[in-house]
Amino acid sequence: MAKDAAGPAHGEPMAEEDRLVPLMIAYQAGRLDAFEALYLALADDVRRFFAASVLEPSTAHDLAQQTFLELHRARHTYRPPRPVRPWVFGIAVNLRRRHRREAMARARREADAPATMAEGSGPPPDVVATVAVQRALEQIPAGRRHAWLLHHVHGFSFEEIGARLGIGAGAAKLRSSRAMRGLRALLVPWKRDDD
Amino acid sequence: MTTEPMIPTAVLDEVRRDLRPVRPLPAPLVRALVVLPVGLALLAGLPLFWGLRRNIGELAPWASWGLSGLESLAGLLIVGAALSEAVPGRRLSARAVTATLFAGALVPITLTLVTSWLAPAEESPAVRIRFAIECFDQIAVWAMPAVAVPAWLAARAWPERPAVAGAFYGLGTGVMADAGARLFCWVSSPLHVLLSHGGAILAVTICGAVVATLIDRRRPRPTISDRGRG
Numbered sequence: 435m436a437k438d439a440a441g442p443a444h445g446e447p448m449a450e451e452d453r454l455v456p457l458m459i460a461y462q463a464g465r466l467d468a469f470e471a472l473y474l475a476l477a478d479d480v481r482r483f484f485a486a487s488v489l490e491p492s493t494a495h496d497l498a499q500q501t502f503l504e505l506h507r508a509r510h511t512y513r514p515p516r517p518v519r520p521w522v523f524g525i526a527v528n529l530r531r532r533h534r535r536e537a538m539a540r541a542r543r544e545a546d547a548p549a550t551m552a553e554g555s556g557p558p559p560d561v562v563a564t565v566a567v568q569r570a571l572e573q574i575p576a577g578r579r580h581a582w583l584l585h586h587v588h589g590f591s592f593e594e595i596g597a598r599l600g601i602g603a604g605a606a607k608l609r610s611s612r613a614m615r616g617l618r619a620l621l622v623p624w625k626r627d628d629d
Numbered sequence: 630m631t632t633e634p635m636i637p638t639a640v641l642d643e644v645r646r647d648l649r650p651v652r653p654l655p656a657p658l659v660r661a662l663v664v665l666p667v668g669l670a671l672l673a674g675l676p677l678f679w680g681l682r683r684n685i686g687e688l689a690p691w692a693s694w695g696l697s698g699l700e701s702l703a704g705l706l707i708v709g710a711a712l713s714e715a716v717p718g719r720r721l722s723a724r725a726v727t728a729t730l731f732a733g734a735l736v737p738i739t740l741t742l743v744t745s746w747l748a749p750a751e752e753s754p755a756v757r758i759r760f761a762i763e764c765f766d767q768i769a770v771w772a773m774p775a776v777a778v779p780a781w782l783a784a785r786a787w788p789e790r791p792a793v794a795g796a797f798y799g800l801g802t803g804v805m806a807d808a809g810a811r812l813f814c815w816v817s818s819p820l821h822v823l824l825s826h827g828g829a830i831l832a833v834t835i836c837g838a839v840v841a842t843l844i845d846r847r848r849p850r851p852t853i854s855d856r857g858r859g
Contacts, residue, residue, distance in 0.1 A: 462650065462651050462652075462653060463650045464648050464649055464650040464651075465648075466644065466645060466648055469644050469648075470636060470641075473635075473636050473640075474635065474636075477635075477636075499637055499639070499640055500850070502640050502644075503640060503643055504787075506643060506644050506647075508717065508786070508787055509651055510651040510652065510653060510654055510785075511653075511654050511716055511717060511785070511786045511787065512653060513653045513654060513656070513716070514653060516718075516719075517718075519718075520718035520719075521716075521717050521718040521719075522717075522718070523718060524716070524717025524718030524719070524720075524787075524789055525717045525718075525787065527717075527789050528717060528787055528788075528789055531789070532848075532850065535846075
C-alpha cells in the first residue's frame with residue numbers, strides 16, 4: 435500500500451540495506467557504534483541531497499547535521515526490517531520542506547519592509563518570495579534595492595519613488611536600473627548552475 | 630571503531646546524551662487500535678446521548694448496529710492509513726491515496742442508500758434545513774475533539790505530507806462519527822445524509838488537515854546549539 439520515498443541513493447544494492455538494517459536495530463537498542471557506522475554510511479549522501487536542493491553549501495551542511503539530530507530524536511519511528519534509506523531521506527525531505535518554508539517566510543517578511551513604506555500598495559507578487567531572488571536582492575545596496583522593489587514589485591512610477599525617497603526621478607530610475615543589472619548578474623549564474 | 634573525528638562533536642554529544650534503547654513504533658494498524666475506544670465512544674455515545682433513531686425498529690440489528698460497526702471499522706482502517714502515511718519515507722502512493730479517499734466516501738454513501746432502502750424516512754420540507762444544520766453540528770462537535778487522538782499518534786512520527794496524513798485521520802474520525810450518527814438520525818433521505826452528514830465528514834477531514842499542518846509547523850527544530858531538547 436505504501437511507497438517508499440525516493441532518496442538520492444535509490445539505486446544502492448540491497449546488500450547495503452542488508453548492512454544498514456542491523457545497524458539501525460543496534461542503534462535503537464542503544465549502541466553508539468551503530469550510530470557512528472550509520473552516520474558514516476549515510477552522511478555523504480544526505481549532504482549531497484541537500485547540496486542539490488539548497489544554494490549555500492553551509493546551509494546544506496547544517497541541514498545534514500540536523501537530519502541526524504532529527505533521526506536520533508525520531509529513531510523509534512523506524513520499523514525493522516524496512517529499508518533504512520527511505521526513512522532517513524524521508525526525514526531529510528521533511529527538513530528541506532521546513533527549511534524552504536522558513537526561507538519563504540523570511541523572504542516575505544523582508545519584502546514586507548518596503549511594502550510598509552508603500553502604504554496601500556497590496557501584497558508583493560510571488561516573484562519577491564522566491565528564495566533566489568530574495569538572496570540576490572540582499573546583495574544589492576539598500577538604496578538601489580528599495581528603488582527596484584518600489585518600481586518593479588509595487589508598481590510606483592519613478593516620480594513617485596523619487597518623492598518617497600527624497601531624490602529626483604532620474605536618480606530613482608538610475609538606482610532601479612543598477613539594481614536590475616546587479617540582479618541579472620547574480621541570478622543568471624545561479625540559474626545556469628542549477629540547470 | 631574510532632570514527633568520532635568524522636562526526637560533528639555536537640551531533641555525537643547529542644546522541645550520547647540520550648542513547649537509551651527505544652522500542653520501534655508498532656505497525657500502523659496496531660497503532661490505530663489506540664483509536665478504537667474513540668471509535669466505540671463515537672459509535673455508542675452519539676445515539677446514547679441523543680437517543681436512538683425513532684424508526685430503529687424498521688432496521689434489523691445487522692442493518693443498524695452491524696452496519697454502523699462496519700462503518701466504524703472502515704474509519705479505523707482509514708486512520709491506520711493515516712498513521713502509515715505519517716512515518717517518514719512511507720508516503721502512500723497516489724493510487725493508495727485515491728483508494729483511501731474513495732473508500733472514505735463510498736462507505737457512508739453505500740450505507741445511506743442501504744438505510745434509505747430498508748427504512749425510508751424523509752423529514753418535512755419545513756424542518757429540512759434545521760435538521761441538516763443540527764446533524765452537521767452534532768457530528769462535527771463529537772468528531773472534532775476526537776481528532777486529537779490520531780493527531781497525537783501521527784505527530785509521534787513525522788509525516789512528509791502532514792496535510793494528507795491529517796486529512797486521512799480526519800476522514801477516518803468523521804466516518805466513525807457518522808457510524809454513530811446514523812443510529813440517532815432517523816432521516817434516511819440520501820439528500821439529507823449526503824449533504825449534512827457528508828458535509829460534517831468533509832469538515833472533520835479539513836479539520837484534520839489543518840491540525841496536522843499546524844502541528845508540523847510547531848514541531849520544535851533541533852539545532853546544534855540546542856542540546857537540551859529531547
